[in-house]
Amino acid sequence: MITSIFYKEWIKTRRILLLSLVVFAALITYIFINVEQMFRINGATQVWTETILKDISVLTRIQWLPLILSVLFGVSQFVPEMSNKRLKLTLHLPMPENKIMFSMLAFGLSGLLILYAITYMAILGGLNIYYPPEIVWSMVEASLPWFLAGLAGYLFVAWICIEPVWRHRVFNTLIAAYALTFFMISAKSGAYMPFIPYLLAIIIVAHFFSFYSMYRFKDGSQ
Amino acid sequence: MENIIVCENITHYYGSRLIYENLNFEVKKGKILGLLGKNGTGKTTIINILNGYLKPRSGECRIFREKMENLSPGTKASIGLLLEGHIQHTFFNVRQIEKFYRQFYPNWKAGAYYELLRKLQVSETQRISAMSCGQRSQVALGLLFAQDPDLLILDDFSMGLDPGYRRLFVQYLKEYASNGDKTIFLTSHIIQDMEMLIDDCIILDYGRILLHKPTDYILNKFKRYTFNSSATEIKATDKLWNPEKTGNTWELYSFSPKDEIQQILEPYNIANLKEEKLSLEDAFIGLTGKY
Numbered sequence: 013m014i015t016s017i018f019y020k021e022w023i024k025t026r027r028i029l030l031l032s033l034v035v036f037a038a039l040i041t042y043i044f045i046n047v048e049q050m051f052r053i054n055g056a057t058q059v060w061t062e063t064i065l066k067d068i069s070v071l072t073r074i075q076w077l078p079l080i081l082s083v084l085f086g087v088s089q090f091v092p093e094m095s096n097k098r099l100k101l102t103l104h105l106p107m108p109e110n111k112i113m114f115s116m117l118a119f120g121l122s123g124l125l126i127l128y129a130i131t132y133m134a135i136l137g138g139l140n141i142y143y144p145p146e147i148v149w150s151m152v153e154a155s156l157p158w159f160l161a162g163l164a165g166y167l168f169v170a171w172i173c174i175e176p177v178w179r180h181r182v183f184n185t186l187i188a189a190y191a192l193t194f195f196m197i198s199a200k201s202g203a204y205m206p207f208i209p210y211l212l213a214i215i216i217v218a219h220f221f222s223f224y225s226m227y228r229f230k231d232g233s234q
Numbered sequence: 235m236e237n238i239i240v241c242e243n244i245t246h247y248y249g250s251r252l253i254y255e256n257l258n259f260e261v262k263k264g265k266i267l268g269l270l271g272k273n274g275t276g277k278t279t280i281i282n283i284l285n286g287y288l289k290p291r292s293g294e295c296r297i298f299r300e301k302m303e304n305l306s307p308g309t310k311a312s313i314g315l316l317l318e319g320h321i322q323h324t325f326f327n328v329r330q331i332e333k334f335y336r337q338f339y340p341n342w343k344a345g346a347y348y349e350l351l352r353k354l355q356v357s358e359t360q361r362i363s364a365m366s367c368g369q370r371s372q373v374a375l376g377l378l379f380a381q382d383p384d385l386l387i388l389d390d391f392s393m394g395l396d397p398g399y400r401r402l403f404v405q406y407l408k409e410y411a412s413n414g415d416k417t418i419f420l421t422s423h424i425i426q427d428m429e430m431l432i433d434d435c436i437i438l439d440y441g442r443i444l445l446h447k448p449t450d451y452i453l454n455k456f457k458r459y460t461f462n463s464s465a466t467e468i469k470a471t472d473k474l475w476n477p478e479k480t481g482n483t484w485e486l487y488s489f490s491p492k493d494e495i496q497q498i499l500e501p502y503n504i505a506n507l508k509e510e511k512l513s514l515e516d517a518f519i520g521l522t523g524k525y
Contacts, residue, residue: 013338016335018335021327023325092323092324104285106308106339232289233289
């Protein structure tokens with residue numbers, strides 16, 4: 013039955029997943045064309061020196077991308093459920109309701125994690141050609157909160173979409189926007205690492221919000 | 235006979251507007267019960283309550299002896315639900331939606347689904363979002379028959395359908411119900427379709443059940459009476475429903491036979507008392523009034 017839920021979610025979101033993959037691939041390609049050009053024009057010594065002394069990361073161009081794409085992904089998954097209250101059909105399936113919701117979210121999180129994993133593999137593969145491991149790790153570390161923002165953003169979108177009352181949706185959106193600012197603070201390399209467990213905690217807590225919206229939907233909140 | 239649906243003392247408000255107060259009814263196994271009511275009397279509300287999608291202010295409904303808010307997966311598998319407007323997951327195509335639902339139901343009858351859809355002349359790869367309302371209704375009906383549930387709950391199944399599709403829908407439902415173990419609870423605002431289908435009838439008025447009787451009883455006993463009288467007012471009673479005057483001619487409805495009506499109306503100096511048999515739609519108007 014869970015495979016069937018995954019099948020439904022796949023049909024809804026496959027286009028946006030493919031689009032996300034294409035956008036990530038295009039941006040990463042663009043980043044590496046830029047890096048190649050920098051190395052060609054300025055030489056490795058100067059590029060490395062600037063990267064280390066000025067704490068510049070070539071990945072800042074993708075800062076907002078995980079969040080934007082995960083929001084689009086969440087919208088493509090949950091808006092069809094809420095238009096004409098189709099969630100009633102989903103919750104009427106012969107499965108415990110919590111399991112249905114968990115499966116839907118599990119699909120979304122798995123989809124995003126696979127997308128992010130592919131993106132990271134491409135980034136690591138490319139960066140390792142041009143930079144030493146210490147610089148690569150520093151850049152990846154700095155980008156981690158942005159990808160976590162993608163996961164949190166997805167869960168917040170699920171929470172907002174499933175909420176049946178518009179007034180509450182607006183309130184939830186404000187809370188979500190505020191929570192997401194924690195993922196987007198500018199900081200020097202490595203400064204964010206001690207904060208990562210707290211960001212993970214926000215993600216874990218956000219995971220439960222959709223269940224709360226589902227209970228409100230079930231109670232017929234208007 | 236076993237009760238499949240039981241609703242006890244349901245009271246519900248939207249804000250301060252009363253929808254029902256102490257609503258009670260049950261649906262017995264093997265019966266087709268139609269819920270009729272004007273717009274805004276709460277037909278869809280009761281279906282939402284029954285399926286656990288709305289918490290009433292007070293009272294309780296049970297389906298297959300399980301409380302509405304906690305239906306087990308097994309019970310849900312025995313209930314076929316048609317939402318108002320034949321709502322379905324429109325991002326699927328004809329084949330995908332069958333593939334999706336198939337996994338959930340042990341007695342899935344894919345043949346029943348595809349047999350019905352062959353009549354539609356749509357390809358298996360056509361998206362449901364690109365279908366007409368009538369075609370969507372047949373997809374929804376096909377899925378319900380493939381599920382082969384013991385109880386069908388249909389919310390305004392005739393909504394948006396042309397006469398041909400409505401007739402097809404009713405024919406299939408009759409055939410489904412002809413197996414004595416199947417129970418159907420339905421609402422529709424097109425009452426002439428219900429007449430061909432339902433065994434029992436609940437007529438809802440604002441805030442209460444006006445009548446809960448077998449359809450045959452209503453069709454055989456409930457009559458329209460017309461007569462001439464110079465009276466300016468005839469009060470409605472439990473025997474005289476919705477008296478109304480047009481020119482010098484009065485019209486009213488009653489479950490009482492003609493002789494009794496003649497007697498009751500004697501003080502009004504009536505003449506030319508005529509009795510008419512009614513269709514279910516006429517009976518509905520007679521019971522609820524035109525306005």
